[in-house]
Amino acid sequence: NIGKRSLVKKIEMKEKLLENFIPSFGKACRAAFMRGISSAGEKSRTGEKDMHAIEKILAKHSGRDRVVSGEIITADIDFAEINDLYLQTIYSFREMGGEKVWDRDKAAFVFDHYAPSPTIEASRNHREMRLFRQEQGLTHHFDINAGICHQVMPEAGLVYPGMILVATDSHTTTHGAFGCLGTGIGATDMATVLITGKLWFRVPEIIRVEWEI
Numbered sequence: 736n737i738g739k740r741s742l743v744k745k746i747e748m749k750e751k752l753l754e755n756f757i758p759s760f761g762k763a764c765r766a767a768f769m770r771g772i773s774s775a776g777e778k779s780r781t782g783e784k785d786m787h788a789i790e791k792i793l794a795k796h797s798g799r800d801r802v803v804s805g806e807i808i809t810a811d812i813d814f815a816e817i818n819d820l821y822l823q824t825i826y827s828f829r830e831m832g833g834e835k836v837w838d839r840d841k842a843a844f845v846f847d848h849y850a851p852s853p854t855i856e857a858s859r860n861h862r863e864m865r866l867f868r869q870e871q872g873l874t875h876h877f878d879i880n881a882g883i884c885h886q887v888m889p890e891a892g893l894v895y896p897g898m899i900l901v902a903t904d905s906h907t908t909t910h911g912a913f914g915c916l917g918t919g920i921g922a923t924d925m926a927t928v929l930i931t932g933k934l935w936f937r938v939p940e941i942i943r944v945e946w947e948i
Contacts (some may be wrong), residue, residue, distance in 0.1 A: 786801060787941045790938060790941070792897055792916045793808060793810055793936060796810035796811045796812075796813075796899050797809060797810045803938060804939065804940045805937065805940075806938045807937055809933050809934070809935050810933065810934060810936055811899070811933055812841070812899050812900075812901055812928050812932055812933060813841065813899050813915075814842070814888070814894070814901075815842045815843075815900075815901050815925060815928045815929065816900070816907075817843070817844050817902070817903050817925060818844070818847055818848055818884055819845070819848050819849050819850070819857070819860055819864065824922040824929070825863060825864065825926075827922050827925075828929050831926055831930060832930075833929060836871045837928075837929065837931060839871060840874045841932070842871075842873055842929060843873060843874075843876055843888075843893075844865075844868055844876055845877040845881070845883075845887060845888075846864075846877065846881070847877070847881075847882065847887075849861070850880060851880070852879070861878075861879070877891075884902060884904060885904075885907070885909055888910075889910075889913060894910055894913045894915060895913065895914070897914065899916045900916070900917040900918075901918055901919070901920045901928060901934060902920070903920065903925055907919045
């Protein structure tokens with residue numbers, strides 16, 4: 736279990752790497768890291784064997800003291816991102832009776848797969864997403880040429896340790912590098928998140944990997 740002092744040290748090291756190799760990562764990214772420290776590395780409140788970080792995150796977001804592998808739980812979502820391939824998310828949102836996004840500060844569209852737009856159809860998709868964003872008053876929006884979703888969200892300070900991030904992209908698991916639980920989901924699940932701010936999860940098995948050099 737990583738203590739806060741050790742965690743801060745590791746974050747300082749990561750910040751140096753970010754500053755050296757990814758200059759665009761600025762104050763917002765570092766501030767998001769620091770916000771997450773209070774929840775990262777917590778011990779289980781039951782006094783039993785400590786849980787893995789993933790289990791702790793799922794337990795905290797489902798309002799439980801503990802979770803175990805294989806359980807089905809419903810967890811609160813901290814941020815949801817939809818890329819420009821998933822216009823179906825909006826259609827599913829309306830088909831499921833959605834009227835308002837649960838939290839306008841916790842959802843965003845990122846136009847990164849079709850940027851610049853290569854076809855008329857892709858341009859229409861962008862237009863519908865922009866109109867939806869305007870209708871819902873979403874705080875965050877990353878239009879054409881803003882960057883790749885896995886880049887722009889951390890840069891904007893939207894990704895931090897201990898959070899649950901869902902996105903319509905299978906590479907969302909890479910955000911585990913920031914100490915959060917990140918996972919890709921489909922259009923129907925994303926519509927559910929936009930309406931309720933929650934999603935079901937199956938608590939995953941934990942695999943220990945030892946690397947000797």
